[in-house]
Amino acid sequence: MPVGVAPRAYGGPMTEILLFHHALGQTPGFMEFxxxxxxxxxxxxxxxxxxxxxxxxxxxxxxxxRSIGFDEIARRGTAAAEGLSADLVYAGFSLGAMSAQSLTQTRPGARGALIMEGAAPTATFDSPWPTGTPVQFHAMADDDWADVPVMQQLVQEIDTAELFLYPGSGHLFADRSSKDYDEQAAALLLTRTLEFLGRLD
Structure with a gap:
């Protein structure tokens, strides 16, 4: 999928997304995505x-x-949503998946979620998964960092969940600036997430 994909190419309403970066920070590849x-x-x-x-x-x-503290990272993620619409899609890669999942479960009004390269049991957070809120999980099948078994359990638990596993073990496979980058898998992830966004009411 080229960087310059035309607006509305996937149809449906345009969405507002709060996207959290992975453990490497706001790398060029993250910003490009x-x-x-x-x-x-x-x-x-x-x-x-x-x-x-x-x-x-x-x-x-x-x-x-860890030096910042995961509780502080979570606090910063929650603060990032303040002042934004409740009608958001929460998204995150790796470390950022935790903030995205937490906000989806605890901040009323989530339109959907895109959880990539990491996940946690719903019981980790203060509220259950909101009924009817769609979510996609994405990871490489053999990625030890991504908690794939947790994703598989979440798909069993959440009626509106989809799980996409890609061949390989690279963690940050969608980040062009990462050593884990996989062009084919990244393009497929992009296509699937755009289709997901295009389906939202």
Whole structure:
């Protein structure tokens, strides 16, 4: 899928998305992916939970997140939604998947969720999955970081959930600036997420 995909190419209403970055921070590849959703006509907010810091490996990024504190990361994610419409699609890669899932479950009005490269049991958060709220989960099948078994359990639990597993073990496979980047899988993820966004009422 080219970066310059035409607005409304997938039909349906345009959506407002709150997209959270992965453990490496707001890398060029992460921002490029957000721009592809924007090129399709969607409004995409990309809060920086790291205050401008980026990292070259998942281990370094996770160590930084630990130094900040995961509770503080969650607080920053919640704060990023303040002042925005309730009618949001929450999305996140890896570390950012936790903020996206938490807000979907705890902030009333979620339009949908796109949870990529990470997930948690619904019991992790203070509220159950909201009835009727659609969600897609995406990960590489052999990615140890992504908690694929948790995703598989969530699909059994949530009637409106879809799970897409891609061949391989790369974690940040949709980020062109990551060593895990997989062009074919990234293009398929982009297509599937745009189709999901196009289906929302």
């Amino acid at each position: 957000a721009d592809r959703w924007r090129a399709a006509g969607h409004t995409v907010h990309t809060p920086d939970l790291y205050d401008g810091t980026t990292f070259g490996s998942v281990d370094e990024g996770v160590a930084h997140a």
